[in-house]
Amino acid sequence: MHLPLASRAADLVGSVIDSSTSLLASQTHDIVRFAMGAPSPEAIPTRTLAEIGRDAIGADAADAFDYAATEGDPALRAALVAELAGTSDATTLERITITSGGMQGLDLACKLFVDRGDLVVVESPTYTNGSATALSYQADLLEVPVDGDGMQVDVLADLVDRAGRPPKVIYAIPTFQNPSGASLSLERRHRLLELARSWGSVVIDDDPYGMLRFEGEPVPTLHELAEGDPLVFSVRTFSKIVAPGLRVGWVDTTPELQPLLINAKQAMDTCTNLPMQRLLARFLDGGHLDAHLATQRAEYGRRKRAMQQALATHFSGRARWTDPEGGFFLWVTFEPAVDTEALFPVALAEGVAIIPGNAFSPSKRFPDALRICFATTPPERIAVGVERLARAVDRLGTT
Amino acid sequence: MHLPLASRAADLVGSVIDSSTSLLASQTHDIVRFAMGAPSPEAIPTRTLAEIGRDAIGADAADAFDYAATEGDPALRAALVAELAGTSDATTLERITITSGGMQGLDLACKLFVDRGDLVVVESPTYTNGSATALSYQADLLEVPVDGDGMQVDVLADLVDRAGRPPKVIYAIPTFQNPSGASLSLERRHRLLELARSWGSVVIDDDPYGMLRFEGEPVPTLHELAEGDPLVFSVRTFSKIVAPGLRVGWVDTTPELQPLLINAKQAMDTCTNLPMQRLLARFLDGGHLDAHLATQRAEYGRRKRAMQQALATHFSGRARWTDPEGGFFLWVTFEPAVDTEALFPVALAEGVAIIPGNAFSPSKRFPDALRICFATTPPERIAVGVERLARAVDRLGTT
Numbered sequence: 195m196h197l198p199l200a201s202r203a204a205d206l207v208g209s210v211i212d213s214s215t216s217l218l219a220s221q222t223h224d225i226v227r228f229a230m231g232a233p234s235p236e237a238i239p240t241r242t243l244a245e246i247g248r249d250a251i252g253a254d255a256a257d258a259f260d261y262a263a264t265e266g267d268p269a270l271r272a273a274l275v276a277e278l279a280g281t282s283d284a285t286t287l288e289r290i291t292i293t294s295g296g297m298q299g300l301d302l303a304c305k306l307f308v309d310r311g312d313l314v315v316v317e318s319p320t321y322t323n324g325s326a327t328a329l330s331y332q333a334d335l336l337e338v339p340v341d342g343d344g345m346q347v348d349v350l351a352d353l354v355d356r357a358g359r360p361p362k363v364i365y366a367i368p369t370f371q372n373p374s375g376a377s378l379s380l381e382r383r384h385r386l387l388e389l390a391r392s393w394g395s396v397v398i399d400d401d402p403y404g405m406l407r408f409e410g411e412p413v414p415t416l417h418e419l420a421e422g423d424p425l426v427f428s429v430r431t432f433s434k435i436v437a438p439g440l441r442v443g444w445v446d447t448t449p450e451l452q453p454l455l456i457n458a459k460q461a462m463d464t465c466t467n468l469p470m471q472r473l474l475a476r477f478l479d480g481g482h483l484d485a486h487l488a489t490q491r492a493e494y495g496r497r498k499r500a501m502q503q504a505l506a507t508h509f510s511g512r513a514r515w516t517d518p519e520g521g522f523f524l525w526v527t528f529e530p531a532v533d534t535e536a537l538f539p540v541a542l543a544e545g546v547a548i549i550p551g552n553a554f555s556p557s558k559r560f561p562d563a564l565r566i567c568f569a570t571t572p573p574e575r576i577a578v579g580v581e582r583l584a585r586a587v588d589r590l591g592t593t
Numbered sequence: 594m595h596l597p598l599a600s601r602a603a604d605l606v607g608s609v610i611d612s613s614t615s616l617l618a619s620q621t622h623d624i625v626r627f628a629m630g631a632p633s634p635e636a637i638p639t640r641t642l643a644e645i646g647r648d649a650i651g652a653d654a655a656d657a658f659d660y661a662a663t664e665g666d667p668a669l670r671a672a673l674v675a676e677l678a679g680t681s682d683a684t685t686l687e688r689i690t691i692t693s694g695g696m697q698g699l700d701l702a703c704k705l706f707v708d709r710g711d712l713v714v715v716e717s718p719t720y721t722n723g724s725a726t727a728l729s730y731q732a733d734l735l736e737v738p739v740d741g742d743g744m745q746v747d748v749l750a751d752l753v754d755r756a757g758r759p760p761k762v763i764y765a766i767p768t769f770q771n772p773s774g775a776s777l778s779l780e781r782r783h784r785l786l787e788l789a790r791s792w793g794s795v796v797i798d799d800d801p802y803g804m805l806r807f808e809g810e811p812v813p814t815l816h817e818l819a820e821g822d823p824l825v826f827s828v829r830t831f832s833k834i835v836a837p838g839l840r841v842g843w844v845d846t847t848p849e850l851q852p853l854l855i856n857a858k859q860a861m862d863t864c865t866n867l868p869m870q871r872l873l874a875r876f877l878d879g880g881h882l883d884a885h886l887a888t889q890r891a892e893y894g895r896r897k898r899a900m901q902q903a904l905a906t907h908f909s910g911r912a913r914w915t916d917p918e919g920g921f922f923l924w925v926t927f928e929p930a931v932d933t934e935a936l937f938p939v940a941l942a943e944g945v946a947i948i949p950g951n952a953f954s955p956s957k958r959f960p961d962a963l964r965i966c967f968a969t970t971p972p973e974r975i976a977v978g979v980e981r982l983a984r985a986v987d988r989l990g991t992t
Contacts, residue, residue, distance in 0.1 A: 197823055197850070198761050198793055200708045200730075206856040230660070238658045244651045247868075252643045259637045259836035261629070294693055294840070294862040301861050305729065309599045310709065327860040330704065331599075362597055394597055424596055437658035439867035441693070451596070457605040461726040462700050463693040467866050468838035469646075 207326040207556075226579030228566035229547035231372060231434075231522050237493065237569070238437045239486050243473060246480065250472040262468040264456045266292025266444070270471040273478035274444060282404070282415040283430065288449040291456070294466045296402050296431030296443040298459075300324055303363070303398045303427050304331040305458045306451070312362035315354075315395075317345045319525070319554030319563070321372045324365055324400060335556050336361060342516070344368060344378030347385045360393035368416055370403040370521025373554045373565035377519065380413050387416065390425055399428040403521035405435050405487055408495030410519035417446055424448035432474060434522065434569075435487060440470040491520070498524070500573035501566065504580035512587075522569040525551075531562035532587055541586040546579045606725040606955075625978030627965035628946035630771060630833075630921050636892065636968070637836045638885050642872060645879065649871040661867040663855045665691025665843070669870040672877035673843060681803070681814040682829065687848040690855070693865045695801050695830030695842040697858075699723055702762070702797045702826050703730040704857045705850070711761035714753075714794075716744045718924070718953030718962070720771045723764055723799060734955050735760060741915070743767060743777030746784045759792035767815055769802040769920025772953045772964035776918065779812050786815065789824055798827040802920035804834050804886055807894030809918035816845055823847035831873060833921065833968075834886060839869040890919070897923070899972035900965065903979035911986075921968040924950075930961035931986055940985040945978045 251258045265271070271290050278284050293299045300323075308314060310332035316325045318337035325335060336357060338350045345366060354360060366386065368378040378386070390397045399416035420426035424447075431443030447455065459465070477483065501524055505515050515526045528534070534550040541548050551560025571579060650657045664670070670689050677683050692698045699722075707713060709731035715724045717736035724734060735756060737749045744765060753759060765785065767777040777785070789796045798815035819825035823846075830842030846854065858864070876882065900923055904914050914925045927933070933949040940947050950959025970978060 196793075197847075198706060198795060199853075200704070200706050200711075202708070203705055203853060206704075206853055206860070208852065208856040208859065232660055235655050235659065240655060240658055243658060244647075247650055248643075248647060251646055256634050256639060257838075259639055259642060259838040260634065261631055261837045294866075297859075297863045298861065305599070305605075306602055307597060307599050309601070312599075323859050323863065326856070330857065330860045394595075396597060438660045438863075439656075439658040441862060441864070441866035448596075453607065454598075454602060454605055457607040457725070458729065460607065460696075460722050461605070461729045462697065462861065463840060464696045464722065464837075465840070467693075467840035467869055470866055470868065 202330055202332050205329040205332060207322070207329055224545065225542070226546045226575055226582060227570050228579055229549050230570065231567050232438055232570055233434060234570045234572070237490055239482065242482055243437065243477065246476045247473050250476050251469040255472065258469050258472055260468060262465040262471060264459050264465045265452060266290065266466065267468060267471040267475065269475040273475040277478045277483060282412065282418040283428070283446065284418070285446050288452065289446050291445050291447070291452055291459070292466050292471060293443045293445055293459070294463055295433055295441045296400065296429050297323060297327070298462065299429035299431070299443055299445040300327045300398065300400065301462065302445060302455055302458055303396070303429065304328055304333070306454055307363050307396050308333050309362070313357060313359055315350060315361045315364040316556070317365070317367060317371060319373050319551065319560055320365070321367060321400070322553050324367070325556050328363070328365060329556065337555060337557060337559065340371060340374050340376055342376055344371060344376045344382055345386070347382045347389065351389060354393070361395045363396045363398060364390055365398045365400065366416065367400045369401050369413070370406065370518050372403070372521070373523050373549070374525040375516040375518025375521055375523045377413060383413065383416055383419055387420055387423070387426070391423070395425065397426045399426055401428065402431050402434045406491060406494060407520035408491040408498070422448070424450065435483070436474065436477065440474065442466060442470050442474055494520070494522070494569055497568040497571065497573055497576060500576045501568040501580065504577045508580055508584035522567050524566050524568060525563060526566060527563045532590065533561060534564045535561065537564070537586055537590050540590050541583055544582040544586040544589070546582040546586065548583065601729055601731050604728040604731060606721070606728055623944065624941070625945045625974055625981060626969050627978055628948050629969065630966050631837055631969055632833060633969045633971070636889055638881065641881055642836065642876065645875045646872050649875050650868040654871065657868050657871055659867060661864040661870055663858050663864045664851060665689065665865065666867060666870040666874065668874035672874040676877045676882060681811065681817040682827070682845065683817070684845050687851065688845050690844050690846065690851055690858070691865050691870060692842045692844055692858070693862055694832055694840045695799065695828050696722060696726070697861065698828035698830070698842055698844040699726045699797065699799065700861065701844060701854055701857055702795070702828065703727055703732070705853055706762050706795050707732050708761070712756060712758055714749060714760045714763040715955070716764070716766060716770060718772050718950060718959055719764070720766060720799070721952050723766070724955050727762070727764060728955065736954060736956060736958065739770060739773050739775055741775055743770060743775045743781055744785065746781045746788065750788060753792070760794045762795045762797060763789055764797045764799065765815065766799045768800050768812070769805065769917050771802070771920070772922050772948070773924040774915040774917025774920055774922045776812060782812070782815055782818055786819055786822070786825070790822070794824065796825045798825055800827065801830050801833045805890060805893060806919035807890040807897070821847065823849065834882070835873065835876065839873065841865060841869050841873055893919070893921070893968055896967040896970065896972055896975060899975045900967040900979065903976045907979055907983035921966050923965050923967060924962060925965060926962045931989065932960060933963045934960065936963070936985055936989050939989050940982055943981040943985040943988070945981040945985065947982065
């Protein structure tokens with residue numbers, strides 16, 4: 195292309211979702227969708243949202259389609275503070291800035307903190323679009339392995355020692371991590387905050403799934419443990435708990451950052467769409483979130499167990515998988531190894547969409563793993579999908 | 594602040610709108626709002642949008658709240674191509690990427706093309722948030738003066754000669770420019786494209802107001818004149834022609850850029866909110882845009898004339914102002930000089946909100962000018978606002 199592209203253009207990483215979407219579109223039969231990390235259509239409270247929408251954006255709300263305040267509509271910010279009271283994400287009005295989904299929260303954090311060549315810690319595996327955002331600001335990524343208790347914080351300390359310079363930013367998904375499903379233990383959360391303080395590193399506390407716990411005991415969020423430490427920049431979203439198409443999320447930061455957040459956001463998209471902010475404010479004020487979450491948690495637990503059971507049926511002795519207490523994802527590792535990038539099109543041809551492990555590692559450390567989302571698919575279809583996956587693995591052969 | 598801010602943080606420029614918003618909130622009496630470049634509440638087709646919304650995001654549209662495709666919902670992209678057929682913005686499906694408002698179009702262009710220290714040409718005066726976006730990518734700005742025929746393209750050639758290096762990007766608002774209201778003449782449009790080709794510069798063709806012509810003869814857009822030249826990156830939005838709160842716009846680019854646009858947008862906000870895309874698709878498919886624009890054009894012409902008449906009553910011999918054939922803005926220059934930054938709070942105290950000229954120039958070249966928006970205010974209130982402005986100028990005294 196004879197265009198004067200910026201140097202970062204080479205670092206703009208696409209999500210594997212997109213290629214899978216176009217591949218999906220080319221398939222004629224009915225695909226079981228384990229790929230995208232989206233709530234299932236029946237898990238989105240479409241009817242309630244549509245009913246509330248009639249008032250929120252009805253002709254009685256004359257300014258519903260006007261510009262919103264850049265920091266967010268006052269009604270939504272207030273509803274959010276009320277909703278979060280008493281939770282591990284309890285906060286105050288001056289800490290909240292509404293964003294266009296959690297993704298914009300990550301974009302804002304990188305805009306404020308990442309210079310070209312800065313060291314940014316990411317979990318390994320990590321959320322593709324999270325590391326992609328840091329790369330779009332030309333960060334040097336340091337991948338820190340994840341185990342059953344989340345990011346291995348002792349390894350982090352060693353790797354930073356070896357790097358010879360402190361990270362500017364530590365990007366963490368502490369709860370029901372995407373893609374592994376692992377949660378950072380309480381001890382490691384404390385240790386991570388200690389390390390960040392000693393290095394002066396900003397911690398991006400990305401927690402889209404924390405409200406979707408269906409088993410086990412809650413662990414305090416990094417936000418709560420940090421007790422207002424300005425180094426902790428918390429990113430939240432309504433995408434997984436209500437609906438992704440709203441594109442509404444929020445960041446919870448030290449109030450002194452808000453003027454900079456407003457300036458940065460004005461140069462990104464001016465403000466977040468107002469009708470969906472108003473809709474969410476009424477959804478929260480109407481007390482719909484708690485009931486909705488209770489239903490979803492129970493259903494997602496059922497779906498996780500259905501997926502694990504199907505995996506046990508088809509992959510015992512050939513693979514191991516994680517056992518998350520919430521969220522959307524299982525992480526499957528094949529032993530003996532299976533080339534999951536080669537598996538991807540074969541699985542699609544068999545009628546099941548998965549994401550190869552390497553999509554979750556900038557340095558492609560997971561050639562024999564894959565992510566499957568249990569949230570999008572009802573239990574009986576999950577069984578069908580896993581059976582198709584087993585057929586695909588058999589067709590591919592093990593290496 | 595003891596936070597490891599990125600070097601660009603110092604370049605994150607806020608819009609003056611925000612300070613005026615908070616100042617406005619502190620006023621008790623009824624302000625005439627000439628500041629914000631927003632359609633007036635009665636100019637937004639709220640009733641039609643709300644009615645269409647009942648179906649578009651109603652319970653019958655099961656996936657209305659799901660993720661949208663990153664490049665945009667197919668229904669909206671198709672409706673847009675159909676809507677633009679036969680206009681100066683006629684295009685094809687593969688050139689269109691839906692954005693979260695025009696602002697995100699500018700963010701995407703800078704993300705793809707602007708490296709730190711790159712020369713970026715902006716008009717002087719220019720759109721605050723446009724130059725702010727380039728600054729957030731650490732561009733070196735080159736301000737090129739605007740006269741009644743838009744950007745002075747011969748001066749541009751001289752300034753680039755003197756700079757000793759070609760601009761990476763030329764940011765132009767060719768039609769009913771924000772803030773001056775001026776339109777780039779046909780001859781200058783051709784010359785600008787010639788210069789850009791000779792330098793290999795990308796032209797950001799930002800045209801939010803082009804469909805709001807109420808007088809004079811249409812001039813072809815840069816998009817049309819460029820005949821598919823990959824150097825022209827056209828940014829459009831529904832904010833001014835339908836409603837700003839939707840946060841939906843589009844970019845029209847060479848198709849080979851779309852994969853990069855998708856990657857960049859995924860690292861910004863994943864996708865644009867789906868309900869408002871669906872709403873707009875139905876608004877366009879239902880043929881509502883043409884009728885709406887016809888009404889708005891007539892009304893905006895009436896409002897411009899009302900504002901000019903009021904200015905003639907109060908400021909003859911003390912100021913001059915532009916005579917745009919469309920769009921939202923008049924640009925007023927005081928002779929003898931008036932310090933419009935000092936005028937701003939005095940005007941607010943008198944009950945009228947304006948924006949000082951220096952907000953539209955990174956190097957603050959317009960201390961004695963101001964922008965007033967005629968679009969937001971009905972004619973009889975415009976007269977009141979201009980009278981209040983005259984009182985404020987009298988109170989301040991001339992310098």
